[in-house]
Amino acid sequence: MDLFEKIKQNRGPIGQHAKDSHGYFTFPKLEGDIGTRMNFRGKERLVWSLNNYLGLANHPEVRKADTEAAANFGFASPMGARMMSGNTNYHEQLENELSEFMGKEDTILLNFGYQGMVSAIDCLVDRHDVIVYDSESHACIIDGVRLHMGKRFVFPHNDIANCEKQLERATKIVSESGGSILLITEGVFGMSGDMGKLKEIVALKKKFNFRLFVDDAHGFGTMGKTGAGTGEEQGVQDEIDIYFGTFAKSMALIGGFISSKEDVVEYLRYNMRSQIFAKSLPVPLVIGALKRLELLKKHPEFKDNLWNIVNALQNGLKDAGFNIGKTESPVTPVFMNGSIGEATNLIYDMRENFDIFCSMVVYPVVPKGVIILRLIPTAVHTMQDVEYTIDAFKKAYVKLKAGEYMSDKIAAF
Numbered sequence: 307m308d309l310f311e312k313i314k315q316n317r318g319p320i321g322q323h324a325k326d327s328h329g330y331f332t333f334p335k336l337e338g339d340i341g342t343r344m345n346f347r348g349k350e351r352l353v354w355s356l357n358n359y360l361g362l363a364n365h366p367e368v369r370k371a372d373t374e375a376a377a378n379f380g381f382a383s384p385m386g387a388r389m390m391s392g393n394t395n396y397h398e399q400l401e402n403e404l405s406e407f408m409g410k411e412d413t414i415l416l417n418f419g420y421q422g423m424v425s426a427i428d429c430l431v432d433r434h435d436v437i438v439y440d441s442e443s444h445a446c447i448i449d450g451v452r453l454h455m456g457k458r459f460v461f462p463h464n465d466i467a468n469c470e471k472q473l474e475r476a477t478k479i480v481s482e483s484g485g486s487i488l489l490i491t492e493g494v495f496g497m498s499g500d501m502g503k504l505k506e507i508v509a510l511k512k513k514f515n516f517r518l519f520v521d522d523a524h525g526f527g528t529m530g531k532t533g534a535g536t537g538e539e540q541g542v543q544d545e546i547d548i549y550f551g552t553f554a555k556s557m558a559l560i561g562g563f564i565s566s567k568e569d570v571v572e573y574l575r576y577n578m579r580s581q582i583f584a585k586s587l588p589v590p591l592v593i594g595a596l597k598r599l600e601l602l603k604k605h606p607e608f609k610d611n612l613w614n615i616v617n618a619l620q621n622g623l624k625d626a627g628f629n630i631g632k633t634e635s636p637v638t639p640v641f642m643n644g645s646i647g648e649a650t651n652l653i654y655d656m657r658e659n660f661d662i663f664c665s666m667v668v669y670p671v672v673p674k675g676v677i678i679l680r681l682i683p684t685a686v687h688t689m690q691d692v693e694y695t696i697d698a699f700k701k702a703y704v705k706l707k708a709g710e711y712m713s714d715k716i717a718a719f
């Protein structure tokens with residue numbers, strides 16, 4: 307069959323809904339300054355779907371630093387990959403400041419978080435090595451594992467007994483291959499909001515020889531006393547051998563970083579294909595990241611505000627009888643039962659009649675019949691926003707239970 311013909315026939319699990327959903331449920335346009343109130347299809351909505359956890363996106367100092375850096379340097383600078391012609395003092399300063407903040411020896415910047423994770427996994431292991439990883443890992447971990455030429459063993463999400471079994475299997479294999487074991491998990495799982503069981507995994511180091519790589523995209527800036535992430539939260543920061551953070555969430559920017567031991571970072575610097583063969587982060591983004599990191603450190607009240615909103619929202623939803631699963635982080639999933647049609651009608655009602663913009667997660671990301679409305683609280687939401695939203699959820703839930711959203715058709719917009 308012709309490739310284009312095949313693509314025409316099989317649009318993919320989400321793509322098959324493109325015709326009915328594009329521009330509304332998928333690829334919606336939120337316009338205006340990033341914040342809790344943004345314009346969607348010509349009307350202001352209360353937004354709960356942006357990972358602007360600390361509210362830094364529109365902080366006046368951030369906006370000023372971004373604007374000045376763009377004016378002073380332009381986005382072309384520097385040209386080339388870091389190794390060839392794209393290195394600057396700003397890049398190195400940011401790496402040093404991140405290392406200090408994370409309590410790690412060294413740091414490498416990544417021009418995209420996702421691509422950096424994939425590439426780091428690819429770079430760290432060879433065919434003699436074994437990867438052990440959590441089944442609910444983010445797509446970037448899965449893709450990194452896909453590149454791996456050696457064995458990989460997956461353990462059911464946060465199942466430490468099974469993880470131990472996989473480590474036993476892995477240990478047997480590397481004892482013959484002469485390879486090593488890399489265990490990969492997340493600090494905070496972005497869909498369910500629960501933490502990776504880092505403490506328990508670290509305890510397994512007493513029995514097994516492996517290195518721990520943690521993707522803490524959602525934990526950086528939100529978890530731990532200083533915001534240094536889930537390792538700090540669980541008191542095992544030093545035992546995380548390789549720490550990944552993104553700038554795309556708490557830092558409200560783009561890019562990411564990996565912090566580890568000096569020689570590991572140097573190895574990544576000289577071997578990681580996504581950084582060697584790609585243009586480095588533009589200077590305005592690096593200066594923007596330096597400003598955000600400065601504010602993150604200087605204003606612990608941003609994280610306190612975030613958690614006040616998180617606690618009010620999550621407790622309020624629980625008190626109202628909603629199932630928010632096992633979240634231990636700001637990520638707030640609200641689990642409901644219903645079809646994709648009902649989910650879209652519910653979201654449509656939320657957006658059009660309650661002026662609330664939140665995201666939904668449906669099959670195939672979650673099992674058929676499960677709907678997740680995913681709320682992301684931020685430091686700049688208010689208690690009034692929380693109350694209004696819980697009330698709206700209660701009203702929508704009554705309608706869902708009464709079958710009012712029942713329809714095989716996706717809501718027309």
Ligand SMILES: Cc1ncc(COP(=O)(O)O)c(C=O)c1O
Nearest residue numbers: 418419420444496523552554561
């Ligand atoms: C757990 C996790 N890892 C990695 C990434 C990718 O980060 P970035 O957006 O910086 O590419 C994300 C972003 O969605 C994420 O949630």
